[in-house]
Amino acid sequence: MFILGIYLDNAATSFPKPYAVMKKMMEYMQNIGATSGRGAYKTAIEADRLIYNCRKMICKLFNGSDPAKVIFTSNITEALNVVINGFLKEGDHVITSSLEHNAVWRPLKTLERDKNIEISTVCCTDEGITDYNDVEKLIKPNTKLIIFTHASNVLGAIQPIREIGRIAKKHKVKFLVDSAQTAGAYPMDVQKDNIDILAFTGHKGLLGPTGTGGFILNCDIDINPLKSGGTGGDSKYPYQPDYFPNRYEAGTPNVVGIVGLGEALNFIYSVGIKNIRKKEEEIIEYGIERLKSVKEIEIYGPKKSDKIVGVVSFNIKNIKAEEISYELDKQYDIMVRSGLHCAPTAHKIMGTENIGAVRIGIGYFNEKEHIDTLVEALNKIQNKYM
Amino acid sequence: MYLNNIKLLFIQPCVAESKKIRFKAEFSSDVSNIMPYLNSVVKNGSYNSNMPSFTFKKDNRLINIYANDMTVAKAINETDAYSIMDFVKDLINETYDNKNSIEPNYEMRKKPAAFKIYSYLPKKNCKKCGETTCIAFASKLLTGVKTLNQCAVLEEEQYKEKLKSLNDLLELV
Numbered sequence: 106m107f108i109l110g111i112y113l114d115n116a117a118t119s120f121p122k123p124y125a126v127m128k129k130m131m132e133y134m135q136n137i138g139a140t141s142g143r144g145a146y147k148t149a150i151e152a153d154r155l156i157y158n159c160r161k162m163i164c165k166l167f168n169g170s171d172p173a174k175v176i177f178t179s180n181i182t183e184a185l186n187v188v189i190n191g192f193l194k195e196g197d198h199v200i201t202s203s204l205e206h207n208a209v210w211r212p213l214k215t216l217e218r219d220k221n222i223e224i225s226t227v228c229c230t231d232e233g234i235t236d237y238n239d240v241e242k243l244i245k246p247n248t249k250l251i252i253f254t255h256a257s258n259v260l261g262a263i264q265p266i267r268e269i270g271r272i273a274k275k276h277k278v279k280f281l282v283d284s285a286q287t288a289g290a291y292p293m294d295v296q297k298d299n300i301d302i303l304a305f306t307g308h309k310g311l312l313g314p315t316g317t318g319g320f321i322l323n324c325d326i327d328i329n330p331l332k333s334g335g336t337g338g339d340s341k342y343p344y345q346p347d348y349f350p351n352r353y354e355a356g357t358p359n360v361v362g363i364v365g366l367g368e369a370l371n372f373i374y375s376v377g378i379k380n381i382r383k384k385e386e387e388i389i390e391y392g393i394e395r396l397k398s399v400k401e402i403e404i405y406g407p408k409k410s411d412k413i414v415g416v417v418s419f420n421i422k423n424i425k426a427e428e429i430s431y432e433l434d435k436q437y438d439i440m441v442r443s444g445l446h447c448a449p450t451a452h453k454i455m456g457t458e459n460i461g462a463v464r465i466g467i468g469y470f471n472e473k474e475h476i477d478t479l480v481e482a483l484n485k486i487q488n489k490y491m
Numbered sequence: 492m493y494l495n496n497i498k499l500l501f502i503q504p505c506v507a508e509s510k511k512i513r514f515k516a517e518f519s520s521d522v523s524n525i526m527p528y529l530n531s532v533v534k535n536g537s538y539n540s541n542m543p544s545f546t547f548k549k550d551n552r553l554i555n556i557y558a559n560d561m562t563v564a565k566a567i568n569e570t571d572a573y574s575i576m577d578f579v580k581d582l583i584n585e586t587y588d589n590k591n592s593i594e595p596n597y598e599m600r601k602k603p604a605a606f607k608i609y610s611y612l613p614k615k616n617c618k619k620c621g622e623t624t625c626i627a628f629a630s631k632l633l634t635g636v637k638t639l640n641q642c643a644v645l646e647e648e649q650y651k652e653k654l655k656s657l658n659d660l661l662e663l664v
Contacts, residue, residue: 142569145502154499157573173570338568339510346510348567 110438111475115468116258116416117442118308118315129368130361140357142337152360159367167303167321168294173349174322177358181285181306182208184320187353188281188302191328197249198223200240202264203454204233204257207447209283231454232407233262241272251280255287259451260406261413270299279326286414290385292378295323313366316359381469386410391473392417395480400487405455415467424490426463437482441465493587495519497576505564513564514572523558527595528586537600603660605629611653613644632661
């Protein structure tokens, strides 16, 4: 497969996808094509089977107990919106990290404005490291939900979710984890990590296509559905049904996307999460070391490969982040993302909320040579601007 | 693995409960020989060596296993259908793997006697069901000619528990 340039924006979406994913999606579109949960003919039953299989594999990957409690949404933002808006009520208190992506931050701020919920953010170091003991100090009688990103999409810092989950359980507070930067790239277990609801995206570390994501319910919880509509069966009943997964899935699902995601999960199984993490950690460590050699560079975050996922943000003195990424793309076909990365919260911690930063997102298909080319390019850009 | 695959053949709205579904699925291997072991492992199942078939309930779903296929009534939705197929496949394979340590049970569960059914009926002989007496209605229930919803008196609140018991007794017949 020929790939143009060097793709280092896997934190936005992963590229390339395994060939088998694309092949399976094409086969589905050519030979099956039917939607799931509606017709009862052979190809519709096959579509049902493929979707169920994907639910089962998600369950297996995260050690969920029931495939019916794997709910598909169009992306993790929708999953987070369903839970946050469907669960929280007037006057509820929520505890969250200081590093949340807008997918969490905006719904919370909107509820604060419109429904008077209270938000407490847990402080962290300027590298994005959170002490889980600080979470417990913020719990109050009206605390209903703790929401934490598993790893920051700007600093890369991995958050102590197992310990936070334990605290949540102790105080009978629900715990929602945003695994956008970790699912498929870092080991996770909803039981051992004490996670009540795990929101996931299909198109980053899970190596599936865009338009896929969802959440896993690992507790009894009353969440008002965000959408109502056709669920395939029970058509006379005028409301969303109580049973799963249909309660939170109205309308035609992204069948071709979910089929692709199922195949992507096969790929992840065949490689193994531990091996994926091992490879990425090696490249992260190599990347940090090599980046340090670039003159006038300031690298943000923990700068230790065991403390971060494949996300490294930096700035070079006297050169705007946007100019760096423009030059990287124009002259060297290297794709990175500059700006605030939909996470002004994290940039506030870093002190870069007015200037943003350049972010590289390392994924499973990156190699050390990509880092070498990046560093060479950064040095040349630096010389050009001096 | 003894049973490699269970393939869904069709899915339809359930006759017993309109909000539920029923479905039929095909086995990749003949499971007749496993049934006496299932009869031992699964409590409150009903084995019929003549068909052969093995019927049991799992959380309200009624599962009928035949030599080469299965039918299920009162499943929730298609996700549930696949979940039940997984459950049955695992059950059959685990039972097969452990069969040397299981005592097979060839006993066929007896149908309840007409008098047992009668004991739960209102005994008013009101004839609303089309039968002259409740004992006649009980016999017809056992042969499947009549169904419980044809007894209007059983719909009354005071018979709620008895109706439930009758449903349980008749379900596996």
